[in-house]
Amino acid sequence: MCGIVGYIGYREAYPILIKGLYRLEYRGYDSAGIALPNRQNELNVYKVKGRVSDLDEFCKNKDVSGTIGIAHTRWATHGEPSNNNAHPHYSQSETLALIHNGIIENYATLKEQLIRNGYTFQSSTDTEVLVQLIEYMKILNKTDLCTAVQMALNQVVGAYAIAVVEENNPDLIIAARKSSPLVLGIGEKETFVASDASPIIEYTNRVIYLEDEDIAVIKRNAPVKFVTIGNVEKTHEIIKLEMSLSQLEKGGYPHFMLKEIFEQPRTLRDCMRGRVNVDCNNVILSGILDNRERFFNARRILILACGTSWHAGLVGEYLFEELCRIPVEVEYSSEFRYRHPVIFPDDIVITISQSGETADTLAAIDLVRKAGAFVYGLCNVVGSSIPRNTDSGSYTHVGPEIGVASTKAFTAQLMVLSMMALCIGREKKTIPEPRFIELLQELNSIPDKVEQILKTNDKIKELSNIFTYAHNFIYLGRGYSYPVALEGALKLKEISYIHAEGYPAAEMKHGPIALIDNEMPVVAIATNNGTYEKVISNIQEIKARNGRVIAVVSQDDTTVKNIADYVIEIPSTEECFDPILAIIPLQLLSYHIAVNKKRNVDMPRNLAKSVTVE
Ligand code: F6R
Secondary structure, eight states: OEEEEEESSSSSSSHHHHHHHHHHHOOOOEEEEEEETTTSOEEEEEEEEEOOOOOHHHHHTTTTOOOOOEEEEESSSSOOSSTTTSEEETTTTSSSSEEEEEEEHHHHHHHHHHHHTTTTSSOOOHHHHHHHHHHHHHHHOOOOOOHHHHHHHTTOOOEEEEEEETTTTEEEEEEEESSSSSEEEOOOOOOOSSSSTTTTTTTEEEEOOOTTEEEEEEEEOOOOOOOETTTOOOOOOOOOOOOOOOOOOOOTTTTTHHHHHHHHHHHHHHHHHHTEETTEEEEHHHHTTTTTTHHHHHHHEEEEHHHHHHHHHHHHHHHHHHOOOOOEEEEEEHHTTSSOOOOTTEEEEEEEESSSHHHHHHHHHHHHHTTOEEEEEEESSSOOHHHHSEEEEEOOOOOOOOSOOHHHHHHHHHHHHHHHHHHHHHHHOOOHHHHHHHHHHHHHHHHHHHHHHHHTTHHHHHHHHHEEEEEEEEEOOOHHHHHHHHHHHHHHHHHHHHHHEEEEEGGGTTTGGGGTTTTTTEEOOOETTTTTHHHHHHHHHHTTTEEEEEEEEETOOHHHHHHHEEEEEEEEEEEEEEHHHHHHHHHHEEEEEEEHHHHOSSTTTTSSSOOOOO
């Protein structure tokens, strides 16, 4: 949430910062701004409500000279999207400018103190309080910027990734983080700072991830120095990132979301690479095998996640219970941490997160680690906070996911969970060897089957034209297909703004069936697996009430085709892998409906990709 980018070096900063903001725009896009200290001892701040393109337009006739600057794209927490609330924020004397991602929880108390000391405020943000506090510390203690930042951050409760620049000092950026991500790019005679590596990768693949309470002193033509807010000097290792620029571009697709949907055969293969070996009938997940005793003796598996990742967790529950015979509970991280959960030291906790930065999941991890449970992180973004705070884990390896609606990360999460269940089940002998081999061979064929489904894109597009103007949708599934129904509904609502609900098919008659009429499209996942006959009965119940049914069916289906109004065929597979296939047409359906409705598919209103606030 919110994107931060900063640059100091020998090139003009403005083009680098604007390009960086475009790359970070998926993190928030209600306002944008830039601060540029220049050699004339000026500190120019330009900011506007709206998108990065609005900022770029606004800056057309402005002085944007200089080889240092910081920039921000916002997802509002405190204060509505407006010019005043956009970052960067000046301090009172306009000699400092600051950008921030996170939340200052005690901002009200700090603001009162500052007001008592003569400070006035231009915005309703928590961020402006921080920049004023830094200035106050600087003046009060007659100290340098770094020390003032240290003093201010010691008074702050909350989460922050910040970058600060000052007038009369075009050779210095101070950056700091706590519970919000920040990464430095180390180039030749230039340094970058950003919320993630996407604005940096074009210039250097050498990065340093800041840790909580780190302050980076980034000086022109000098190695970056690190000190904590408690004034302990630190060093950091430079990491080489394996990310390519093409991963950050649309590659000819109209939207990142469509590109990412179509990437899934490849991303699923990447996810299996080096892990699934069908020639030797083996699945190797070192994160599990290196900790086999913990996994095999686990009393219970707890899965913690949010949103789409939570839906993947629900599929995980079915997989681990069926194939490993371990009891599983799946919890929203945000709910889990605020009750009084019972956590056993012999629990395995699996946390699932695309970004690896979701604040609620990070906080839940803290809680379970304190209780002595073993934490396994299932994550996409390499080097993000969750993998750095877990005992072991697996990456999904799908590359950057830029579309705000998660697609390729979800299917890869399902793939990793499937591999985990196979790996544990085989070692625990809860999967007999011949069955293991059957399942492994089938898993290996999943990317090809996804490829086959993607060929039905045109048909799904036609179907989307029929339902674009529906006001409500219901998605139904049973067993493994129930989480798919939830995920299908989430995809539709987040990008098309059509109300949609996912429901266990059999629960319909306990209430929601009252909603059914011919205005209400029902998407039913009716693939040929264990609950097939039951789902057919549920579809009949809907048809008997004039509902319009779009059914996702297996290729060999004959029955549902005669009952449903429309069918989308997908290849048959093992029931436990069905979700990886069944979600693909639902991703496409949501995508095309949203495009028909002229929605901003990659940046839906009110959303942001990485939810770094609670
Ligand atoms: C939906 C979506 C969100 C995320 C959720 C968790 O398409 O993307 O629901 O799944 O915010 O994010 P991560 O997986 O980064 O923890």
